[in-house]
Amino acid sequence: MCPSFIQLKSFVKPFIDEHLKTLNPSDPRDLMDDYLTEMKEGKSDDYSHFDYADLTRITFDLFVAGNDTTTNMTQWFLNYMARFQDVQEKIQKEIDRVVPSGTLPGLQHRNELAYLDAAINEVQRHCSMAPLGGTIVTSVAGLSHKNPVYFEDPDKFDPSRFLDKNGKFISTCDGFQAFGIGKRQCLGEQFARMELYLITAALMQNFKFGPPDGEGPMSIEADIVPVTHMPRKEQKFSIKYRN
Numbered sequence: 001m002c003p004s005f006i007q008l009k010s011f012v013k014p015f016i017d018e019h020l021k022t023l024n025p026s027d028p029r030d031l032m033d034d035y036l037t038e039m040k041e042g043k044s045d046d047y048s049h050f051d052y053a054d055l056t057r058i059t060f061d062l063f064v065a066g067n068d069t070t071t072n073m074t075q076w077f078l079n080y081m082a083r084f085q086d087v088q089e090k091i092q093k094e095i096d097r098v099v100p101s102g103t104l105p106g107l108q109h110r111n112e113l114a115y116l117d118a119a120i121n122e123v124q125r126h127c128s129m130a131p132l133g134g135t136i137v138t139s140v141a142g143l144s145h146k147n148p149v150y151f152e153d154p155d156k157f158d159p160s161r162f163l164d165k166n167g168k169f170i171s172t173c174d175g176f177q178a179f180g181i182g183k184r185q186c187l188g189e190q191f192a193r194m195e196l197y198l199i200t201a202a203l204m205q206n207f208k209f210g211p212p213d214g215e216g217p218m219s220i221e222a223d224i225v226p227v228t229h230m231p232r233k234e235q236k237f238s239i240k241y242r243n
């Protein structure tokens with residue numbers, strides 16, 4: 001067995017074992033419970049593909065696919081807020097109007113924080129963090145995000161392009177491929193959108209982001225590494241409490 005699979009196994013094993021100990025097939029709590037039930041039921045079937053090693057890989061895949069993506073997208077969002085102070089102020093006004101003071105923004109406020117969701121989409125479009133899809137027939141999100149057929153004046157950073165005429169959030173449209181398209185589209189899209197909304201709403205409510213004091217506008221240039229546009233790691237912010 002290769003060393004990386006041994007490490008992977010020991011990281012994931014406690015989660016699987018805990019699920020096995022407390023499994024109630026008639027009351028599945030999550031994907032792991034469903035998988036374990038299928039695994040037990042298919043034990044005597046020679047052709048069953050459900051086994052412990054496969055569950056280990058799937059669990060680890062979800063950790064990996066859902067970790068760096070959301071972290072990097074949060075950093076991208078903060079870079080854009082530090083660069084586009086007018087957008088940041090508009091989001092903060094919206095939060096101050098909707099969320100009672102002393103309360104953190106929650107999912108119950110989401111419908112009324114449409115401009116925040118629109119800004120998250122616009123950051124995803126403008127930075128094209130995942131410019132290539134991972135499927136054999138590859139979608140090129142980086143090109144479609146900057147294609148004027150889909151997005152008017154595509155180089156302009158403008159969250160309002162994801163609001164309809166009544167100010168409601170437009171979550172997706174032709175040409176928007178931040179989470180890929182088709183059968184191999186991101187499995188974690190809804191979860192990732194929820195995380196991004198909760199994290200950025202709390203940060204916008206409490207802090208103001210800008211370029212370091214005395215420096216010019218924040219850069220939104222990417223570090224290009226294979227298949228992703230990464231936010232620049234060495235980039236510094238000024239972060240101030242909002243009163």
Ligand code: HEM
Nearest residue numbers: 065066069070073130133134135179180184186187188192
């Ligand atoms: C901002 C956050 C995220 C972004 C931008 C993102 C983006 C993507 C993209 C572009 C793909 C490739 C789609 C294709 O092949 O065309 C993908 C696949 C995938 N993502 Fe995400 N993702 C994010 C968060 C997550 C999270 C939180 C999870 C899990 C909890 C997740 C799980 C997956 C999985 C399992 C796949 C492979 C799907 C398949 O091949 O069938 N992602 N993601």
